[in-house]
Every structure is written in structure tokens, then in C-alpha cells.
Amino acid sequence: MTAPHDIDVLVAGAGPTGSTLAADLLRRGLRVRIVNKAPHAFEGSRAKGIQPRTQEVLEDFGVLREALAEGGPYPLAGLHLGPVTAPWKMQQRNKPTPDVPHPNILLLPQHRTDAILHRLLERLGLAIDYGVALEGFEQGADGVTSTLSTGERVRSKYLVGADGGASAVRVATGLGFVGETDDSDKTLIIDGVIDGLSRDRWHMWPRASAGACPLPHSDQFQVMIRLKPGDIPSLDHGALAEKFHGLTGLKLRDITWTSVFRPNVRLVEHYRQGRVFLAGDAAHVHTPAGAQGLNTGVQDAYNLGWKLGQAIAGAPDSLLDSYEAERLPIAAGVLGKSSELYKSLSKHRVAGLKRGDEERQLGLTYHGGPLAPAAAPATKTLHVGDRAPDAPCTGPGTKRLFDIYQGPHFTLLAFGPAATAALSDLPWPAAGAELRRYAVRGGRGIDNDYITDDTGQLTRIYGVEGDALILIRPDGYIGSIITADWEASFVAAANAFTPM
Incomplete structure (x- = not known):
């Protein structure tokens, strides 16, 4: 037994x-x-x-x-080219949009x-x-x-x-x-304080193959020093400070963490x-x-x-x-x-x-995979397997779709009168993750049976024309798009995700 x-x-x-x-x-x-x-x-x-x-x-x-x-936000890069320090924007700073509320990398x-x-x-x-x-x-x-x-x-x-x-x-x-692992290519990574270096730039010394990124809410920098082939790295704090001073003329002190990185x-x-x-x-x-x-x-x-x-x-x-x-x-x-x-x-x-x-990584998709067949129905903007975008809406305790998606459950959105009529009768097993169902309507007002697309942006972002059911997986990807044969199509899709 x-x-x-x-x-x-x-x-x-x-x-x-x-x-x-x-x-x-x-x-x-x-x-x-x-x-x-x-x-x-x-x-x-x-x-x-x-x-x-x-x-x-x-x-x-x-x-x-x-x-x-x-x-905190990533700072502009500062390229140290001899006596000149040139600012450089590594990445575009994007404004939040209704479908992408967090558009920028976080340091x-x-x-x-x-x-x-x-x-x-x-x-x-x-x-x-x-x-x-x-x-x-x-x-x-x-x-x-x-x-x-x-x-x-x-x-x-x-x-x-x-x-x-x-x-x-x-x-x-x-x-x-x-x-592959290139044992001849090594980079020192060091957390420490650098005297006299501004904290509004990710400092880079291209000719010295060195850089220093200010770490938010601290006086520390993350320092990276690319070693030359054949260099034997020493992680002794004094030796590291001496090496950094020789490359940049700056004092590195109060080191709290070191590592040697190899491209792997x-x-x-x-x-x-x-x-x-x-x-x-x-x-x-x-x-x-x-x-x-x-x-x-x-x-x-x-x-x-x-x-x-x-x-x-x-x-x-x-x-x-x-x-x-x-x-x-x-x-x-x-x-x-x-x-x-x-x-x-x-x-x-x-x-x-x-x-x-x-x-x-917002555009990563599972479309064409085993849970998102390439031939599955699509909307004007989304395929099965795509990331489910955020969108404004009103409902009990919510002003956006991500509030509704938050948690370990599946979510089912119904657009249009025919899909809405079918919504409550669709079968879902008691075991496993629950299914939360929402009918989407236009106009204004809040009640427990609907979420309201009072700006029209939800329907536009999701590219829905006419009636549709859209199933959202617990990891925030589109699990199914159904435009006809509501119950049969829904059961067929759900069988891949749910207890038999």
C-alpha cells in the first residue's frame, strides 16, 4: 500500500x-x-x-x-568618455495607458x-x-x-x-x-558605496569596461567590471577598491556583496x-x-x-x-x-x-501552442494565448479589469446579449480553481450582475464586435474566445483546464 x-x-x-x-x-x-x-x-x-x-x-x-x-525608475546612462560625460537614454519612458498600467522597467x-x-x-x-x-x-x-x-x-x-x-x-x-559557458569572459559584480559619484546616472566607462548603477533608497551602487581574458579575479575588498580606482579614479568602499559572473x-x-x-x-x-x-x-x-x-x-x-x-x-x-x-x-x-x-515581455504569447490553437476564433485585437490586457470598467469594488482578474481564479467575460444570456448556465466543476463570470454592458451604473464599460475602452481594447465569451486563465492570458455554440464550445475549451 x-x-x-x-x-x-x-x-x-x-x-x-x-x-x-x-x-x-x-x-x-x-x-x-x-x-x-x-x-x-x-x-x-x-x-x-x-x-x-x-x-x-x-x-x-x-x-x-x-x-x-x-x-525606483532606471536613471539615464552617463557615458564617461575621457573628460566628457554624455547622457544617454537606454530606454523610452512610457506613460501608463488603459491596457498597460505599468509600462516601464522597475529598478x-x-x-x-x-x-x-x-x-x-x-x-x-x-x-x-x-x-x-x-x-x-x-x-x-x-x-x-x-x-x-x-x-x-x-x-x-x-x-x-x-x-x-x-x-x-x-x-x-x-x-x-x-x-555554452565562456570561462575566459568574467565580470565582477560589486555592491558598495562610491564617493563623489552622482546618483542620477547609470555611469558607464566604455573604455574601461566598467559601470556603476545607483541602487534606489540607499547610498550603494551596483558596480560591474569586465575582466580581460586571463585576469584572475580577487574578491578581496581592498583589491576590488584598488582596481575600481585604477579604472575610474573613484573611491569604492563599504562593500557588502561580490560575485564573479561568467556568460552562461x-x-x-x-x-x-x-x-x-x-x-x-x-x-x-x-x-x-x-x-x-x-x-x-x-x-x-x-x-x-x-x-x-x-x-x-x-x-x-x-x-x-x-x-x-x-x-x-x-x-x-x-x-x-x-x-x-x-x-x-x-x-x-x-x-x-x-x-x-x-x-x-508584454507581447509574449502562447498563441499556436497546445492550449491556444492557431485556428481558434480571435477578436480584432486578441488571439487565444495572448496576454489579457487591463481596461477601465466599473463594477462592485472595481474600476479596472486587473482588479477583477486578481486572484487564483479563472474569469469569464460575456459581451453582447446572446453571450450574456448563456453566461449563467455554462457548467464548471466544483473542484479546482473557481470561475468568476461577468457580463459586460455599455452605458452607466453599477450592480452585482454586470461590469460596465462606461467609456467604451474595454470593448475597444479587447477588439470585440458583436457577441463573444472570453475566458481568462489564472495567469492572465486568454484561454478561449467563443463566438457561437456557447455551451458546447465552452465545455470543449474548459475540458483542457479543469478536472474531468
Whole structure:
């Protein structure tokens, strides 16, 4: 007889990816444990750029205000060219729009991102087990038995490796980690104070291959120094300060964190092996250019969390297969983009400093994947698999769609009288994530049965003409667009997401 499972999901790694996943699983009422090999939380600034799409994820979890309070906007670059310092705009500052409320990258040191997510876990009742490593696991037909460095054997329905580029979970699976690591190319990353340097610029010394970015709400900078081939890095604080002074003439002091970065561009061959999944750096590692790695990992977790919840409730196993099918192509594309930017920087090209819409990750789509067939109905502006945009509306306690989407549920919007008439009779299982239904009407007024598109912007942004049902997945992507045969079409779409 099989022993009962101790928990639903064991998460290895408590960085941004693992913490996001654990939080999403907890809000679905699942039994979760998260272990972290390091003895304490990460202490450095390392991945410091939070892209607009990731800000939307943080808003869904209710922690975006904390992130905005602890972060700040990216400053203009200041290019030090001999005695001249030239300002340079790395990226366009965009104004919020009704469909994109958070259009600009947020400067937030990684240790603060971790702390925000860790406080969320605490509020959800979960403590991180620090100093506990996963040493191996065995899979069975109905679960995973993991061996921890404490000697414990933990039974879980699923195991997720979010334990970084050297992932013990990935190594234990035997899955290939395809790519390259250039051991001759090293960059020092340092958190410290720099005397006499203005904090209104991201300072760059192209000829010295050095840079210093001011970290918000502190007196620190993140310093990056590209080493020459053959240089042997020393992390002694005095040696680092002397090296920085020799390159820039400035005094670096009060160093709190150091690291040596090597360009490591790798992608795992599969994101899933049975009941074991990989996410974040355990599945893909990037160059630092373009601030993509942390963001891609958080969105891995956001994609996987609701699918694990639904599978545990009885949804078809094919839903879990869609995790790799949707996220692996995204990671491959991000690897290519970050590598392209890094090569431009390596050649001191100004193009390597430019950032645009692609890095913001708002246009990433799952259209054409297993949950979003290319032939599915579309509106004038949206396909199945696209990000569900925000839009103004009025309803009980809300003024925008993102308020309605916030939480672990599915959302169904009905446009037009025929779709509205069908809305309440559409079947949805009691198990798994709930379905929240809203009829959209024009005009003015608030009542419990409708959300009101009193400006017309919601209908315009969603590109709806006539009657339509639009199903929004828990991760904020379009799950289905239905324009006819309401019940039959809805049931066919829902069967891919829900318990049978």
C-alpha cells in the first residue's frame, strides 16, 4: 500500500522563481514546502530589473506596491568618455495607458525582490527551510520521494526544481543542459558605496569596461567590471577598491556583496520529467543584458502554479505537458535576445545599451501552442494565448479589469446579449480553481450582475464586435474566445483546464 503524501508540492530553491511558485500554490490551498540550500536569503543586488509583465504578476499577488516603494525608475546612462560625460537614454519612458498600467522597467535589487516575496510567504503561513538541500529523489506513479540533507524523506505529489543554474534537481533528472559557458569572459559584480559619484546616472566607462548603477533608497551602487581574458579575479575588498580606482579614479568602499559572473547561456532539453519540473535558472540561464533572467523565471512559476493546482484537483495530465510547450520557446527566444545584447556590449556598440518593447515581455504569447490553437476564433485585437490586457470598467469594488482578474481564479467575460444570456448556465466543476463570470454592458451604473464599460475602452481594447465569451486563465492570458455554440464550445475549451 502506498504511503500517503506528506505534501502536494516540494519546491527546491527560494529565489524569485521558487518563492513565486510557492506563493501561487499556497493561495490555491495546497500543501507546500520550500527548501533552500543556502543558509540564508540572497544578499546581493544581482538581477535588478523588474519588467512590466513581471510587475503585473506582482500586482496579482498583492505586492506591487511594496516593490514600487522599495524600487525606483532606471536613471539615464552617463557615458564617461575621457573628460566628457554624455547622457544617454537606454530606454523610452512610457506613460501608463488603459491596457498597460505599468509600462516601464522597475529598478529593484534582487535581495529586495526576494524579501518582498518571502514576506508574502510568511503572510500565507509558510516558512522557508534554509540550509536544507535536496540530495536526490525517486519517482513513482503517484508521487516523488525526495531525500533532504537533513536526512528527511519527503513524499510529495510533485517536485519543482527552482534551485538555480547548478540545480541539483536538474542534475538528478539527467536532462541535458545545452549551451555554452565562456570561462575566459568574467565580470565582477560589486555592491558598495562610491564617493563623489552622482546618483542620477547609470555611469558607464566604455573604455574601461566598467559601470556603476545607483541602487534606489540607499547610498550603494551596483558596480560591474569586465575582466580581460586571463585576469584572475580577487574578491578581496581592498583589491576590488584598488582596481575600481585604477579604472575610474573613484573611491569604492563599504562593500557588502561580490560575485564573479561568467556568460552562461544554456537551456534544458525538457522542463518536465514525470512528476518533476524545472523552472527559472534551473531550466535556462542567460547573460545579464536586458534584465530577462529573473523575469522569465518568475513567469515560468506563474505559468506552472495554476496548472499544478488544476492537475492536483483532477485536470488532465496534458495540462502539465503544456508548461514545457508554452515556456520553453519563450526561454529560447529570451536567450537569443539577451545574447544579442551582450555581444553588442562586448563590442562597445551603443545598440547594446538600447532597450525596447521586446524586453518588457508584454507581447509574449502562447498563441499556436497546445492550449491556444492557431485556428481558434480571435477578436480584432486578441488571439487565444495572448496576454489579457487591463481596461477601465466599473463594477462592485472595481474600476479596472486587473482588479477583477486578481486572484487564483479563472474569469469569464460575456459581451453582447446572446453571450450574456448563456453566461449563467455554462457548467464548471466544483473542484479546482473557481470561475468568476461577468457580463459586460455599455452605458452607466453599477450592480452585482454586470461590469460596465462606461467609456467604451474595454470593448475597444479587447477588439470585440458583436457577441463573444472570453475566458481568462489564472495567469492572465486568454484561454478561449467563443463566438457561437456557447455551451458546447465552452465545455470543449474548459475540458483542457479543469478536472474531468
